[in-house]
Amino acid sequence: MRVALIQLSYDDSESVEERTSRVVGLVREQAGHDLVVLPELWPMGGFDYRAWSEKAQTTNGAVAQALSQVAAEIGAVLHGGSIVERPSGETGPEGKDLWNTSLVFDAQGELVTTYRKIHRFGFAGGEPKLMEAGADLALIDLPDGSRAALSTCYDLRFPELYRAQIDQGATAFVIPAAWPMARVEHWRLLLRARAIEDQALVIACNTAGTHARTEMGGHSAVIGPGGENLAEAGEGQEVLSVDIPDRLVADARETFPVLADRRLNQRSSR
Numbered sequence: 263m264r265v266a267l268i269q270l271s272y273d274d275s276e277s278v279e280e281r282t283s284r285v286v287g288l289v290r291e292q293a294g295h296d297l298v299v300l301p302e303l304w305p306m307g308g309f310d311y312r313a314w315s316e317k318a319q320t321t322n323g324a325v326a327q328a329l330s331q332v333a334a335e336i337g338a339v340l341h342g343g344s345i346v347e348r349p350s351g352e353t354g355p356e357g358k359d360l361w362n363t364s365l366v367f368d369a370q371g372e373l374v375t376t377y378r379k380i381h382r383f384g385f386a387g388g389e390p391k392l393m394e395a396g397a398d399l400a401l402i403d404l405p406d407g408s409r410a411a412l413s414t415c416y417d418l419r420f421p422e423l424y425r426a427q428i429d430q431g432a433t434a435f436v437i438p439a440a441w442p443m444a445r446v447e448h449w450r451l452l453l454r455a456r457a458i459e460d461q462a463l464v465i466a467c468n469t470a471g472t473h474a475r476t477e478m479g480g481h482s483a484v485i486g487p488g489g490e491n492l493a494e495a496g497e498g499q500e501v502l503s504v505d506i507p508d509r510l511v512a513d514a515r516e517t518f519p520v521l522a523d524r525r526l527n528q529r530s531s532r
């Protein structure tokens with residue numbers, strides 16, 4: 263399976279329409295890949311809290327339609343990163359009407375899965391103040407037959423989420439992010455930790471550039487189930503193109519079957 267991660271750089275100068283058109287061009291250039299991945303909240307700005315409400319869209323809005331078209335055009339599964347979602351006529355348990363929602367399109371351009379970020383970043387401000395929390399796990403079948411679970415940025419700090427995902431059959435984690443430079447070493451370490459502890463493939467696409475006065479950390483990465491770096495980006499805009507060997511996770515889990523020794527969950531067998 264050939265995977266492309268588009269580590270997009272942006273600042274505060276583009277409109278949503280301009281950035282969408284630039285991103286569509288970058289996705290189009292990835293024809294020949296089986297899976298293309300974009301970062302978290304790239305259309306609205308990962309840390310541009312003040313613009314979120316005004317820029318929110320539905321999962322059938324202009325951004326989603328542009329992503330659907332380009333996925334079909336290049337015939338690849340497209341993880342479109344996430345958008346600030348305002349569904350029509352829905353509010354959550356806290357009375358808010360925004361979610362941080364990832365969109366996945368199949369190679370025909372159909373929106374096949376959405377994932378609403380479960381762990382909201384910002385403590386008393388930011389996401390918890392403005393958005394509802396997601397409640398549901400989301401998994402997709404990848405073109406190589408493996409099963410990928412979706413999470414978003416700050417979710418990475420909560421290992422119990424990834425254990426729940428492997429209990430649902432996940433062999434890979436796809437993680438779009440807008441993770442700042444200030445804590446980029448946490449990002450790099452936690453990606454490896456999730457790969458090693460869950461013996462899974464980690465496909466993690468961060469943002470570059472500076473927006474809303476927050477410098478993004480880059481260092482998107484593809485990490486194998488033994489913690490090996492299959493690819494890692496630098497700090498600026500960059501596309502990572504990676505060939506994932508067949509049976510990478512299956513072989514790792516067979517030759518070093520540590521997950522079979524879990525005792526505090528339903529799947530423990532020893």
Ligand SMILES: NC(=O)CCC(=O)C(=O)O
Binds near residue numbers: 308416419441
């Ligand atoms: N967008 C985010 O979720 C940022 C997370 C972050 O900065 C951190 O966990 O640190």
